[in-house]
Amino acid sequence: DTAVSQTPKYLVTQMGNDKSIKCEQNLGHDTMYWYKQDSKKFLKIMFSYNNKELIINETVPNRFSPKSPDKAHLNLHINSLELGDSAVYFCASSLPFGQRNEKLFFGSGTQLSVL
Amino acid sequence: EDQVTQSPEALRLQEGESSSLNCSYTVSGLRGLFWYRQDPGKGPEFLFTLYSAGEEKEKERLKATLTKKESFLHITAPKPEDSATYLCAVQAAGTASKLTFGTGTRLQVTL
Numbered sequence: 001d002t003a004v005s006q007t008p009k010y011l012v013t014q015m016g017n018d019k020s021i022k023c024e025q026n027l028g029h030d031t032m033y034w035y036k037q038d039s040k041k042f043l044k045i046m047f048s049y050n051n052k053e054l055i056i057n058e059t060v061p062n063r064f065s066p067k068s069p070d071k072a073h074l075n076l077h078i079n080s081l082e083l084g085d086s087a088v089y090f091c092a093s094s095l096p097f098g099q100r101n102e103k104l105f106f107g108s109g110t111q112l113s114v115l
Numbered sequence: 116e117d118q119v120t121q122s123p124e125a126l127r128l129q130e131g132e133s134s135s136l137n138c139s140y141t142v143s144g145l146r147g148l149f150w151y152r153q154d155p156g157k158g159p160e161f162l163f164t165l166y167s168a169g170e171e172k173e174k175e176r177l178k179a180t181l182t183k184k185e186s187f188l189h190i191t192a193p194k195p196e197d198s199a200t201y202l203c204a205v206q207a208a209g210t211a212s213k214l215t216f217g218t219g220t221r222l223q224v225t226l
Contacts, residue, residue: 043216096212
């Protein structure tokens with residue numbers, strides 16, 4: 001059983017299109033995240049949700065909109081895709097930070113290529 | 116702003132050749148320092164959390180240590196299966212669940 005699963009694994013699209021990435025976790029965690037990893041392998045947080053409530057929004061363009069229908073799912077919708085959006089996007093989940101067991105469990109990533 | 120710098124960027128070792136990876140950090144009140152391993156095409160996998168200077172944690176051939184300015188990941192007698200990118204991250208006090216990552220050390224262990 002995959003703990004954190006995200007789809008699709010690969011996404012190739014044209015500039016200007018709108019796309020979504022889906023994420024689901026079966027660990028019973030309350031907190032979920034989206035991270036972006038660029039071509040230099042730098043991993044940067046984009047959003048964090050705790051029990052469906054947005055708690056971190058790291059100066060991400062408005063074209064990126066996360067949606068959490070329930071605490072096991074966190075989807076990422078991207079409007080008007082740009083070349084610079086090409087990267088690997090990782091979903092992750094954890095127990096709420098502060099419980100001293102807050103290790104992140106990551107999905108396997110979605111490689112987005114904007115042409 | 117919190118910063119994490121990892122060195123070296125890449126490291127090539129022969130099997131059995133021990134070495135250390137460095138993670139230097141600047142953070143306004145460290146709440147925790149994390150080590151992750153990332154294999155190509157996969158998400159990072161948790162290794163250790165360290166909370167205070169002087170703390171050490173071990174797992175198989177890996178040992179992580181922490182001082183007030185840096186952390187080391189010591190690899191003893193590595194095997195080819197230890198080849199991966201090792202990522203360090205910090206969480207500052209009062210930053211909810213936000214981790215700031217370094218760019219990693221790419222380790223290759225050859226026979």
